[in-house]
Amino acid sequence: MKIMNIKHIAFLAVLIGFNACNEPEDVLPEDEMEVFVEKPELTAGSANFSTYVSVGNSLTAGYTDNALFKAGQENSMPNILATKFALVGGGSFSQPLTNDNIGGLLAGGAQIPGFNPRLVFDGDGPAPLADVIGPVTPTTDIVLNNPTGPFNNMGVPGAKSFHLIAPGYGNIANLPAKLANPYFIRMTGATPDASVLELAMDQSPTFFTLWAGNNDVLGYATSGGDGSNLITEQTTFDFAINTLVSTLTTGGAQGVMANIPYVNTIPHFTTVPYNPLDPTNPDFGPQIPTLNTIFGTLNQIYTALGQPERNVVFSETEASAVVIRDENLTDISEQIINALNANPGFPIFVQQFGLPAEAAPLVANLLGTTYGQTRQANADDLFVLPSLSIIGTVNEAAVAALVGQNLPLELAGQFSVEGVSYPLEDKWVLLPEEQDEIKLATDTFNATIASAATGAGLAFVDANALMQTLASGGVTYGDYTLTASLVRGGAFSLDGVHLTGKGYAVMANEFMKAIDVTYGSNFEASGSLVNLEDFPTNYSPLLQ
Structure with missing residues (x-):
């Protein structure tokens, strides 16, 4: 525990055998002498502290x-x-x-x-x-x-x-x-x-x-x-x-x-900073290109809906903000799902994750329900101290839910990283x-x-x-x-x-x-x- 210690240097003259022969230079100048002021005796005043x-x-x-x-x-x-x-x-x-x-x-x-x-x-x-x-x-x-x-x-x-x-x-x-x-x-x-x-x-x-x-x-x-x-x-x-x-x-x-x-x-x-995601972290940095590919698809929808402030981009050179769920945002889950399903290139996009093209509606639903009310955090958001041990961990409940929707375990884990691919819930952040x-x-x-x-x-x-x-x-x-x-x-x-x-x-x-x-x-x-x-x-x- 580092406490700043402020040193006080006091000058005290101890005069032994002082007599009239002392020259002026034998004593300290008055402005360098410590002045002792007798303090009053402690009193309770009118306060009664008996009980x-x-x-x-x-x-x-x-x-x-x-x-x-x-x-x-x-x-x-x-x-x-x-x-x-x-x-x-x-x-x-x-x-x-x-x-x-x-x-x-x-x-x-x-x-x-x-x-x-x-x-x-x-x-x-x-x-x-x-x-x-x-x-x-x-x-x-x-x-x-x-x-x-x-x-x-x-x-x-x-x-x-x-x-x-x-x-x-x-x-x-x-x-x-x-x-x-x-x-x-x-x-x-x-x-x-x-x-x-x-x-x-x-x-x-x-x-x-x-x-x-x-x-x-x-x-x-x-x-x-x-x-x-x-x-x-x-x-x-x-x-x-x-x-x-x-x-x-x-x-x-x-x-x-x-x-x-x-x-x-x-x-x-x-x-806890709003931007704790370090690109030099070996568990996060290598995932940034893939994450930006996924969010890039969503960002196009956010922009098309006139809400570019929801865009999520992770930097490969600087610390990035976490992704949070913001209850004050309009839930656009349905718009995301509909836009993805209407995109003829989306089944091809899904295949790059090792899924069959037929899984496109499942992934569209996943992305829509997960990111319909999210954004990246900013300096105006406050994070509770326990979130420090949550950010970057895998949300096991989310993994289980995704596996229950027939997503492979590894992919379910990738979509369940707190504050990265899985938005931090309201209990971790004060909006x-x-x-x-x-x-x-x-x-x-x-x-x-x-x-x-x-x-x-x-x-x-x-x-x-x-x-x-x-x-x-x-x-x-x-x-x-x-x-x-x-x-x-x-x-x-x-x-x-x-x-x-x-x-x-x-x-x-x-x-x-x-x-x-x-x-x-x-x-x-x-x-x-x-x-x-x-x-x-x-x-x-x-x-x-």
Whole structure:
């Protein structure tokens, strides 16, 4: 993990046996001497940290490297804050720690699908832990070994705003219907139907942090806007946020809120280029002439239909863009099929692939249904990080379907290469129209958050602005400059969404600075912000 280290050269004069005989040249000039200014003693101002409770989602829980595990939780933003609050009257801070540093969850000894061990750095990029050190088995089991609360850290990975006020969200009986969250099941204990908010209020907090709403847009974004995880409706979001704030402050509790970052500022959506197809790749380069022959036939149809922007051309000298399915394009499958079948030369074209001329209608149908709503990607498209491991691979389901249509296995494989001969599905890419939906929702959600914070007199952290700074050039704290670059930037963990230990430390500092502004504390002025040197950017694969 490469972090830019900024060296500060301090000049310090140690004067031993100083007397009146010293000449002027014996001491350093005044402008080269380090000036020591005594800092004020740390004070909480009007803030009451005696019972601190954090409410939120994975960013509150300490989720990192695509998993929740003990070391990540210990470096969670709320836990970092609690150590500082303890210096000015803050009490103990309990977290629902997992059983290991493997990550992933079990239910009665069986792996819960989608709740996998953490990612690690394998020298090239993110990789599953098992790929680096061999088979691993999580030991955190939501049936057999849940911890005992109450918990001050009420961060629940995956929770949307309305989940935080929903009864039964932590009841294992609701898990088969996907109406419960395995992480929250670990936290509810003898009150399985209690909501996150209720368990937070049971502790009578005097101070709280609330960073919620990210998943209300993030779920849609990470699924490529394919419709499997919708953006929360505005009225539902408003009700949830206002309920959280009004309830948390009923006992006079103070607090700080943060807003939602734009998805195009985080490396999960900015790491994979739209044009990753390298002509020097031996698996791709030799196929370019054949691919251009096939697409050349289609390009003539696109042009004839007045849609040359759909043309697909792979370069033999430069990186080429992947082929994607764009749901916003008019489906011209029938026009393609009809044009190919009407072309007297098409049966001859088909024969060059080792097929009989009689297969022409089959191939025409294949090309029409496959490329009736496609185009090459451009710089306005954003690709989700997991697409990096998909592009260029063979889609086995597509192969099976083509073989089922009597296409030879080898040819079926050639027509099933993700992003090349087989268009990338919607779940792998955020189209400009989908990005606009997300931005609009983020802006309106953030307006709700800011209004709720202002109305309740709470401190406010503009996490969106901070992430934009990370993405545009970086944030410097002491000797470290962190950026939004995956792996090397230091701020984001290997999943491209969640922060590293250093990233959470930066957020903790931002929260303390906001508390200073609203409640008159002096974490920053007293030199009590956390030192990023004390926090990691990655975790060893051997850490278990």
